[in-house]
Amino acid sequence: MKTIVEAKQIKKVYGAKGNVFSALEDIDLTVMEGEFVGIMGPSGAGKSTLLNILATIDEPTAGDIVVDGINLTKMNEEQLSAFRRDKLGFLFQDYNLLDTLTVKENIILPLALAKLNVEELERRADEVADKFGIRDILNKYPYQISGGQKQRTAASRAIISKPNLILADEPTGALDSKSATDLLESLKDLNEQDKATILMVTHDAYAASYCNRVLFIKDGKIFTELVKGKRSRKEFFNKVLDVLSALGGGANDVI
Amino acid sequence: MTLFSLARKNIKGNFNNYFVYFVTLVFSMVIYYTFTSLQYSEKIQESIELSDTMSFMFGVSSIILILFVAIFILYSNSFFTRKRKKEVGLYAILGLRKKTIAKMLFYENLIMGIIAIVIGIILGTLLSKLFAMILIKLMGSIAEVDFGISILAITQTVIVFMVIILFTSVQGYRLIYRFTLIELFYDEKKGEQIPKVSLITAVIGVIFLVVSYWLILKPFPDEFTTEYLIKNYGIAFVALVIGTHLFFRSVTVYLLRLSQKNKSRYYRGTRIIETSRLLFRIRGNARTFTVIALLSAATICFLGATYSGYYSNEKRAKEVVPFSYSHLSKGPEFDSQVESIIKADHRHPIKAQLDIPVIQVKGILSFQLDYDINPVKLISESTFNKVANALNKDETVSLSGNQAAVIQPRFTEYTKSVFKGENITIQLHQGSNELPFVHMVESNVLPFDYPDFFLVVSNEMFAEIAKKEAPLTYKVYEVENEVTAQATSKKVNKLVGNDFQVSSSFYTEYKQGKEGNAITLFIFGFLGLVFLAATGSIIYFKQLTEANEAKGHYEILRKIGVNKKDIRKSIKRQSLFVFGLPLTIGILHSCVALYFTSNFISNLIGINLIFPILMAIVFFVIIYAVYYVLTVNTYNRIVNK
Ligand SMILES: Nc1ncnc2c1ncn2[C@@H]1O[C@H](COP(=O)(O)OP(=O)(O)O)[C@@H](O)[C@H]1O
Ligand SMILES: [Mg+2]
Numbered sequence: 001m002k003t004i005v006e007a008k009q010i011k012k013v014y015g016a017k018g019n020v021f022s023a024l025e026d027i028d029l030t031v032m033e034g035e036f037v038g039i040m041g042p043s044g045a046g047k048s049t050l051l052n053i054l055a056t057i058d059e060p061t062a063g064d065i066v067v068d069g070i071n072l073t074k075m076n077e078e079q080l081s082a083f084r085r086d087k088l089g090f091l092f093q094d095y096n097l098l099d100t101l102t103v104k105e106n107i108i109l110p111l112a113l114a115k116l117n118v119e120e121l122e123r124r125a126d127e128v129a130d131k132f133g134i135r136d137i138l139n140k141y142p143y144q145i146s147g148g149q150k151q152r153t154a155a156s157r158a159i160i161s162k163p164n165l166i167l168a169d170e171p172t173g174a175l176d177s178k179s180a181t182d183l184l185e186s187l188k189d190l191n192e193q194d195k196a197t198i199l200m201v202t203h204d205a206y207a208a209s210y211c212n213r214v215l216f217i218k219d220g221k222i223f224t225e226l227v228k229g230k231r232s233r234k235e236f237f238n239k240v241l242d243v244l245s246a247l248g249g250g251a252n253d254v255i
Numbered sequence: 256m257t258l259f260s261l262a263r264k265n266i267k268g269n270f271n272n273y274f275v276y277f278v279t280l281v282f283s284m285v286i287y288y289t290f291t292s293l294q295y296s297e298k299i300q301e302s303i304e305l306s307d308t309m310s311f312m313f314g315v316s317s318i319i320l321i322l323f324v325a326i327f328i329l330y331s332n333s334f335f336t337r338k339r340k341k342e343v344g345l346y347a348i349l350g351l352r353k354k355t356i357a358k359m360l361f362y363e364n365l366i367m368g369i370i371a372i373v374i375g376i377i378l379g380t381l382l383s384k385l386f387a388m389i390l391i392k393l394m395g396s397i398a399e400v401d402f403g404i405s406i407l408a409i410t411q412t413v414i415v416f417m418v419i420i421l422f423t424s425v426q427g428y429r430l431i432y433r434f435t436l437i438e439l440f441y442d443e444k445k446g447e448q449i450p451k452v453s454l455i456t457a458v459i460g461v462i463f464l465v466v467s468y469w470l471i472l473k474p475f476p477d478e479f480t481t482e483y484l485i486k487n488y489g490i491a492f493v494a495l496v497i498g499t500h501l502f503f504r505s506v507t508v509y510l511l512r513l514s515q516k517n518k519s520r521y522y523r524g525t526r527i528i529e530t531s532r533l534l535f536r537i538r539g540n541a542r543t544f545t546v547i548a549l550l551s552a553a554t555i556c557f558l559g560a561t562y563s564g565y566y567s568n569e570k571r572a573k574e575v576v577p578f579s580y581s582h583l584s585k586g587p588e589f590d591s592q593v594e595s596i597i598k599a600d601h602r603h604p605i606k607a608q609l610d611i612p613v614i615q616v617k618g619i620l621s622f623q624l625d626y627d628i629n630p631v632k633l634i635s636e637s638t639f640n641k642v643a644n645a646l647n648k649d650e651t652v653s654l655s656g657n658q659a660a661v662i663q664p665r666f667t668e669y670t671k672s673v674f675k676g677e678n679i680t681i682q683l684h685q686g687s688n689e690l691p692f693v694h695m696v697e698s699n700v701l702p703f704d705y706p707d708f709f710l711v712v713s714n715e716m717f718a719e720i721a722k723k724e725a726p727l728t729y730k731v732y733e734v735e736n737e738v739t740a741q742a743t744s745k746k747v748n749k750l751v752g753n754d755f756q757v758s759s760s761f762y763t764e765y766k767q768g769k770e771g772n773a774i775t776l777f778i779f780g781f782l783g784l785v786f787l788a789a790t791g792s793i794i795y796f797k798q799l800t801e802a803n804e805a806k807g808h809y810e811i812l813r814k815i816g817v818n819k820k821d822i823r824k825s826i827k828r829q830s831l832f833v834f835g836l837p838l839t840i841g842i843l844h845s846c847v848a849l850y851f852t853s854n855f856i857s858n859l860i861g862i863n864l865i866f867p868i869l870m871a872i873v874f875f876v877i878i879y880a881v882y883y884v885l886t887v888n889t890y891n892r893i894v895n896k
Contacts, residue, residue, distance in 0.1 A: 081818030096811045100532045112522045113821075
């Protein structure tokens with residue numbers, strides 16, 4: 001199987017002299033094609049920092065990152081943009097939809113930017129809209145739809161360009177449990193049927209239980225790792241809770 | 256703690272937030288105060304009393320200026336308030352009474368306004384002096400425009416601004432009552448509605464524009480009263496404003512919707528982002544477009560008028576005094592004295608030097624003409640053609656036998672048809688000659704001297720008449736760069752004396768005209784520059800606030816992989832639309848207005864003003880382009896750092 005993400009010795013230091021703060025320390029991370037990996041940890045552990053670095057939105061202070069065979073640290077701004085557009089899909093807690101575009105326009109934006117032809121673009125829009133069940137709201141604007149619908153729109157946008165890697169930062173954080181479950185089911189389908197590789201940050205054990213593997217981070221370091229293996233989701237969920245309570249601190253706010 | 260001191264603390268604490276609003280206030284104040292202090296200066300007051308058009312002009316400009324500052328201040332005030340809604344909501348949550356908050360906002364705005372007035376007047380006094388000096392330099396005029404500290408100007412400025420500030424303060428007072436708490440907190444989330452294409456609005460807008468144009472282009476009535484001016488052009492102005500606004504509202508929606516129809520273009524690259532953004536902000540855009548279009552039109556009008564003034568003065572002077580120097584020959588000694596003075600001026604070398612023989616005779620027209628033609632001045636065909644050549648004109652005549660061509664008398668509007676088929680009988684000592692008119696030409700030969708009735712006759716005819724009536728000889732000189740020939744002109748004038756009703760040298764006539772117009776030109780120029788600055792700052796300010804609001808938007812775009820170069824391109828294209836559309840309409844408006852004024856002026860002085868108007872438009876477009884580049888750069892720096 002192919003390696004999608006290979007990160008070695010990632011460091012991230014914030015602040016200037018005298019007042020430095022180390023958000024990430026020597027993180028190693030490998031994600032294989034078709035994996036659905038969760039990243040958990042208490043608030044302030046460095047989860048978003050890690051994800052943003054993998055997403056090329058942020059730069060590591062030190063370390064090497066190779067995504068789909070491409071070394072990120074050696075690229076300039078233009079190459080990084082193209083890389084983001086072609087290889088990555090994003091899902092954020094606050095959706096990051098453009099409120100001046102309709103749902104459909106938001107979804108096809110990455111393809112429009114890549115200058116795909118219209119027929120192909122329309123076909124794919126229909127395809128992902130069906131997958132996430134948002135066909136009825138394609139012509140609405142983001143301010144006219146619910147949080148769950150917004151996140152499914154964002155998810156549609158994230159996968160429409162068939163990215164090699166989908167990155168999600170607390171995608172269920174602002175959703176009610178029904179919408180959260182819908183979204184997680186969709187992500188799971190995507191992972192199982194379309195073999196999409198997904199890396200999801202969450203501090204919700206229920207969301208984490210949908211993953212094949214969960215990494216725990218504490219104070220910028222890898223704390224431990226759980227693999228689902230043959231366990232049922234319920235069992236995996238309980239395992240995650242165990243680790244979280246061992247992790248301490250942030251564990252309380254997830255139960 | 257009293258309310259007053261709470262408000263004062265508020266301002267002190269968040270000075271940065273208040274800064275933009277405050278600068279707007281001061282800026283408007285400075286412009287308005289400079290204008291009023293100009294208006295109340297002695298020189299200008301004199302000319303206002305003397306001339307109806309002048310006082311009308313000042314009246315209109317004053318209204319436009321008040322409108323401009325009011326809109327400008329209200330616009331930035333509403334933006335400022337929008338930014339602070341959350342803060343106000345927070346006060347309410349923390350348990351301050353509504354009334355207390357309302358009063359606080361009221362006082363806060365009032366304090367800021369009053370400080371702005373004081374600073375505005377101080378800065379205005381300093382800047383207006385500077386402004387005056389620059390303009391006087393540019394005009395090259397010695398006419399002093401006194402910009403003393405004027406109590407009247409201060410009073411007027413204070414009154415106008417107190418009204419505006421009180422209004423905004425009351426708006427501030429009402430803020431907490433106008434909105435519910437939830438609205439105060441979730442202002443940004445509230446989506447603006449996408450407008451529908453409305454054919455009716457478009458049609459109504461066009462009707463308003465047509466009516467307004469019609470009123471402006473209507474010929475003058477016989478009687479020209481202030482009431483008529485206010486009624487006719489007041490209504491025209493209001494119709495223009497409303498029409499322009501409706502036009503932008505419907506037409507921009509229409510254009511943008513149209514560009515969305517073509518999916519393969521719309522769904523390609525960043526176009527989808529720009530189009531939707533513009534469409535989404537159409538309400539605000541339409542208002543801004545209207546303001547920019549009107550300001551641009553006003554700017555072009557004033558600059559056009561200023562330049563036309565310059566241009567027409569030179570043209571007029573050239574018409575009244577065609578050659579650099581002209582004088583009646585008074586014997587070889589005298590003539591060579593004049594010649595040596597002119598030759599001594601090496602900075603203005605002679606381009607052409609001619610003798611112009613003129614025969615003065617008595618003539619009787621075959622028809623009635625309300626112009627006193629006697630004595631008629633005859634020149635020969637070859638003289639006329641030599642003059643045309645010397646002055647670089649292409650107008651030549653060729654006559655035979657007793658044919659005659661009339662030179663259009665200056666300051667009249669007789670056309671060819673007046674003389675067509677008619678003739679003139681000239682009476683000589685022995686017998687008379689009947690000369691049929693075959694032409695009318697417009698090139699003048701000698702400085703103006705009433706009655707200005709020149710006839711060009713064939714060379715043979717001229718020679719024949721010359722045998723009976725001795726011709727006078729005029730000596731004329733055309734020199735390089737005559738507009739600066741001050742010293743020599745003075746000497747020549749002194750020596751030659753009054754050969755003509757006007758000066759015998761071009762420079763003197765040119766200079767006198769310039770001085771006579773100096774104040775008018777000064778005002779036009781001043782207003783032109785004010786509106787130029789206003790147009791620029793409005794656009795700049797507007798785009799700046801827009802850029803700050805759009806930060807998040809571009810952040811998202813970067814996250815999904817749009818590179819900086821493409822974002823810059825997208826900003827450029829979007830700004831091009833925002834700049835281009837109102838510019839087009841502004842130029843159209845100004846053409847109509849200038850067509851009207853130039854018709855008016857042309858009739859008076861018989862000069863075609865297309866060229867200076869075109870130059871003014873070109874000048875404005877260039878400055879406007881500079882604004883465009885500046886704005887794009889700033890916008891880019893804000894959202895794309
Ligand atoms: N731009 C920044 N400057 C300084 N410190 C930061 C910055 N961004 C994040 N941090 C710090 O880095 C740590 C990790 O943050 P983050 O990755 O957002 O945590 P989380 O795991 O909750 O997503 C936090 O302590 C946070 O305060
Ligand atoms: Mg986070």
